[in-house]
Amino acid sequence: MPQPASRAAAAALLRYALMFCAAVVMIYPLLWMISSALKPEQDIFTDVSLIPKEWNFDNFINGWTALGVSFTTFFENSIIIAVFCVIGNVLACSLTAYAFARLEFRLKRLWFALMLGTLMLPYHVTLVPQYILFLHLGWVNTFLPLIVPKFLAVDAFFIFLMVQFFRGLPREIDEAAIMDGCGPWRIYWRIMMPLSMPVLATAAIFSFIFTYDDFLGPLIYLNDIRDYTVPLALRNFVDATGESRFGQLFAMSTLSLIPVFIMFLSFQRLIIRGITLGALKH
Amino acid sequence: MVASTVAERGGAERVASRSLTTRVARAFRRNGPGYLFLTPWLIGFFGLTLGPTIASLVLSFTNYSLLEPPTWAGLENYHYAFFEDGDLRDAVGVTFSYVLWSVPLKLAIALGLAMLLDRGIRAAAFFRAVFYLPSLLGASVAIAVLWRQIFGDQGLVNHVLALFGFTGPSWITHPSYSLWTLVALAVWQFGSPMIIFLAGLRQIPTDLYEAAAMDGAGQFRQFYKITLPLLTPVVFFNLVLQAIDAFKAFTPAFIISSGTGGPINSTLFYTLYLYQQAFGYFRMGYASALAWLLLVIIAVFTAVAFLTSRSWVYYQDEAH
Numbered sequence: 001m002p003q004p005a006s007r008a009a010a011a012a013l014l015r016y017a018l019m020f021c022a023a024v025v026m027i028y029p030l031l032w033m034i035s036s037a038l039k040p041e042q043d044i045f046t047d048v049s050l051i052p053k054e055w056n057f058d059n060f061i062n063g064w065t066a067l068g069v070s071f072t073t074f075f076e077n078s079i080i081i082a083v084f085c086v087i088g089n090v091l092a093c094s095l096t097a098y099a100f101a102r103l104e105f106r107l108k109r110l111w112f113a114l115m116l117g118t119l120m121l122p123y124h125v126t127l128v129p130q131y132i133l134f135l136h137l138g139w140v141n142t143f144l145p146l147i148v149p150k151f152l153a154v155d156a157f158f159i160f161l162m163v164q165f166f167r168g169l170p171r172e173i174d175e176a177a178i179m180d181g182c183g184p185w186r187i188y189w190r191i192m193m194p195l196s197m198p199v200l201a202t203a204a205i206f207s208f209i210f211t212y213d214d215f216l217g218p219l220i221y222l223n224d225i226r227d228y229t230v231p232l233a234l235r236n237f238v239d240a241t242g243e244s245r246f247g248q249l250f251a252m253s254t255l256s257l258i259p260v261f262i263m264f265l266s267f268q269r270l271i272i273r274g275i276t277l278g279a280l281k282h
Numbered sequence: 283m284v285a286s287t288v289a290e291r292g293g294a295e296r297v298a299s300r301s302l303t304t305r306v307a308r309a310f311r312r313n314g315p316g317y318l319f320l321t322p323w324l325i326g327f328f329g330l331t332l333g334p335t336i337a338s339l340v341l342s343f344t345n346y347s348l349l350e351p352p353t354w355a356g357l358e359n360y361h362y363a364f365f366e367d368g369d370l371r372d373a374v375g376v377t378f379s380y381v382l383w384s385v386p387l388k389l390a391i392a393l394g395l396a397m398l399l400d401r402g403i404r405a406a407a408f409f410r411a412v413f414y415l416p417s418l419l420g421a422s423v424a425i426a427v428l429w430r431q432i433f434g435d436q437g438l439v440n441h442v443l444a445l446f447g448f449t450g451p452s453w454i455t456h457p458s459y460s461l462w463t464l465v466a467l468a469v470w471q472f473g474s475p476m477i478i479f480l481a482g483l484r485q486i487p488t489d490l491y492e493a494a495a496m497d498g499a500g501q502f503r504q505f506y507k508i509t510l511p512l513l514t515p516v517v518f519f520n521l522v523l524q525a526i527d528a529f530k531a532f533t534p535a536f537i538i539s540s541g542t543g544g545p546i547n548s549t550l551f552y553t554l555y556l557y558q559q560a561f562g563y564f565r566m567g568y569a570s571a572l573a574w575l576l577l578v579i580i581a582v583f584t585a586v587a588f589l590t591s592r593s594w595v596y597y598q599d600e601a602h
Contacts, residue, residue, distance in 0.1 A: 015398055022395060023412045026470070030419075032438055033428050096323040105316025106309075115323070118331050122530055122580055124556055124573040128341060128566050129334035132348070152326025159323070184315040213421045215533045220561060231423035235537060238427055246431060253424035264418055268411060271418070275474050276481040 037251035044246050060255070063248030067236060069225050071252060074233040078212055079259075081146050081229060085211040086204045088150030089158055093203060094196070096153045097162030098188045102174060118156045131220060145221045146211070158203045161277060165199035166192060202274040205267050209260055230256045342571035347564045359571035370572070372547035373555040376461060380551065381528040384468035389520055392472040396479035397509070410480070417473030426467070426537035430454055433463040454538055457548040464549060467534050475520040482516035483509070514595045522587050529580055532557070552576060 036044045037059050038052045064071045099105070100112050134145040153159060169192070177187050193200070218229045228236065234256060237249050264271065317324075342359055346352035363370055395413060399406050419425055432438040433453035440450035453459045486509065494504050510517075532553040535543065543550030543558070556576070560569035 012403070015401065015403060019395070019398055019403070019409050023409055026416055027412055029428060029432055029438070029470075030416075032432070092322045092326075095319045099316050099319035099323075103316035103319060105313040105320075108316065111320065111324075111327075114327065114332075118327070120581070120584065121331065121335065122526075122573075122576055124530070124553060125338050125577050126331060126334035127338075127556075127573065128560055128570050129337035130330060131560075132337075132566070133329075133334070135348070149326060149330050151322060152330060153323040154326045154330055184319070188319070209418065213423075215423055215536070216557070219536075231533075234423045234427055238430070238537070239540065249427060250431075253427050256424045257419055257422060260419055260422065261415075264411075264415060272414070272477055275477055 033250050034254050037247060037254050039247060041245070041247045044250075059247035059251035063237075063245075063251040066245070066248055066252075067225070067233060067240065069228070069233075071230070071233065071255070073226060074228050074230045077143075077227060078229040078231075081143050081218075082208050082212045084143070084147040085150045086207045088147060089153075089155055089207040090200055090204050092151050092153035093155065093158040094162055094193065094200065095188070096159050097166055098184075098192055100159070101163045101166035102187075102192075103184060115156050115159060118154075119160065127220075134221065140221055141223055141227060142221075143227070146214075146217050150207070150211075155207070158207070161203060161274075162196070162199055164277070165196055169195055198270065198273075201267070202270050202277070205263055205270060206274060209263060212259060338570040338573055341567050342574050344567040346566040348566060349564075352567065355567060359568045360575075362568070363571055363575060369547060369550065369555060373543070373550045373552045376543075376548065376550050377529065377552040380461060380465060380468070380531070381525055384465045385521065385524045385528055387465070387469045388472045388524060389475055389517065391469060392476035392520070393479050393513075393517075395472070396476045396483060397505075399476075399480060400483045410477070413476055414473035417471035420467065420471035421533065423533060423537055426534045429463060429467050429534065430538050433459075433466075455545055457545045460538070460545060460548045464531075464534055464538065468528065468531070475524060478520055479513070479516060482513050486512045511596045515597060518587070518591050518595045522584060525583060525587075526580055529576070529583070 031050055035050045035052055038055055038057070040056055040058070043053070096115070100108070100115070130145070130149075131140075134140055137144075139145050139148075173191055173195075174187055177191055182190070213231065214229075215231045215235070218232050219235075222228060222232060225233075225236070234249075234253060237252060241249065341352060343355060343357070344352035345355045345358075399410055399413075403409075416425075434440075435452035435455070437453070439453065443450040451459060453463050490508050490512075491504055494508060499507065530553060531551055535549045535551040535554050536557070539545075539549045539554075541554070541558075541562075543554050552572075553576075556569055556572045559565045559572060
């Protein structure tokens with residue numbers, strides 16, 4: 001019979017082996033994409049090695065302009081939309097959350113229940129009428145249908161997250177501020193907002209990632225290639241080049257992941273706290 | 283009673299109006315700031331959520347192509363959906379098998395790796411980051427594009443198989459396998475439920491395990507008697523959230539099938555079919571009916587989950 005110590009060591013070894021295999025499976029597709037982007041076209045499917053024989057950036061240079069309109073435009077469009085959506089979400093959702101968390105007014109419970117109800121509503125239900133509305137407003141083929149709703153706090157998830165956070169802040173601060181003659185606006189702007197940086201940052205990061213990755217919205221509302229976002233451009237790349245030019249496609253796909261990847265590297269802790277926040281509060 | 287004088291009546295009106303203005307002023311002072319802060323949300327709620335939701339219900343009883351005004355169709359759209367639309371039947375079938383396979387697999391792997399990570403091993407932060415990264419990137423078009431090539435005829439998977447002497451099919455364009463590539467893509471993104479499981483595992487008091495070990499309970503027994511029951515609230519949360527997300531999945535199927543849902547409807551997700559009807563054929567009325575059917579499907583699923591949860595979700599607070 002093996003000693004307990006050596007059995008524990010064997011178990012630990014097994015655990016590491018399992019984890020290591022899982023990690024390789026998880027990360028291999030991404031590494032394969034990056035390495036393929038660096039290889040000449042004919043080597044992608046013949047050279048299985050992850051490290052290219054020679055580093056070749058042609059795919060990045062040629063892919064950047066392959067669609068006629070350059071990826072500079074697509075990245076600009078994506079970033080403009082994402083930045084406005086972040087600002088809209090953070091402002092509008094925090095205003096709403098402040099009202100629900102701190103102010104008293106008639107029918108508050110009703111509005112709050114309705115707000116929670118919209119969390120469950122699949123966006124498909126509003127998709128067609130919203131499209132008709134924006135069509136009549138002449139907003140199709142502009143960024144407005146993608147941005148304006150965020151300034152009207154349609155993402156109830158962020159409101160919910162912020163209400164939870166605001167409720168956790170001590171009421172004494174508000175009361176002291178009221179004694180000093182502060183109105184609700186100043187309490188919101190000068191006290192609540194600075195104290196709520198963690199939750200505002202979490203909301204900002206997730207808004208950025210969601211809108212940057214959004215595909216259906218731009219697909220429906222943007223038809224002119226000069227207005228395309230990066231995901232739309234990539235989809236166009238697939239359709240335009242079909243089964244050729246894999247290297248360039250991979251190069252542009254790799255570049256398109258960089259903004260989200262930077263978010264991940266910089267804000268890993270906030271992101272992880274963000275996804276556990278909703279789950280563990282019953 | 284009837285013989286109240288004019289003067290009296292005038293006075294009463296003046297009193298009433300004065301009290302009305304003060305009442306309005308007081309009501310405004312009390313409710314004004316709240317409603318002022320709520321204004322953006324109220325506009326959004328009525329203009330972009332409630333209004334469109336009602337409009338979509340009304341539209342679902344009409345035929346509407348955007349070019350001409352809608353015409354009343356009664357239950358025609360629903361009749362077509364329930365009894366005649368073979369493509370819709372395919373879409374529902376594909377979506378249900380996607381949900382039924384991807385969600386349990388994803389949660390099982392997420393729980394397994396969360397438990398391995400919870401053992402206080404070295405480099406846990408590194409592994410956690412590696413496992414989580416795909417679920418952050420996975421929603422993007424870039425990853426769907428990558429998946430197309432990995433499971434393509436000449437793709438990565440077939441090259442690995444060729445090393446072992448197997449010839450793989452073209453997974454993406456083969457109707458028997460194409461849905462499985464999408465299930466694999468979903469399972470690959472097990473990171474976010476894993477993070478939630480991990481947080482749940484950390485909340486289980488360690489003295490429970492110590493007591494169980496003292497009583498001679500082995501690892502499997504500890505898992506079934508302690509870990510799993512105490513984790514059921516988190517399992518429930520993950521299950522509902524992931525299933526609803528899976529019902530709503532759109533981008534991967536669109537990219538992998540080039541928007542067709544093919545080959546032969548094998549990747550025709552419900553949302554993809556809805557998109558085709560609305561923005562491919564401009565059948566806005568029918569698409570609205572499909573949207574309402576999806577709402578009902580998700581609502582029924584959620585209701586069933588909540589009702590059955592009473593018998594299998596264990597809340598610690600209630601035990602006392």
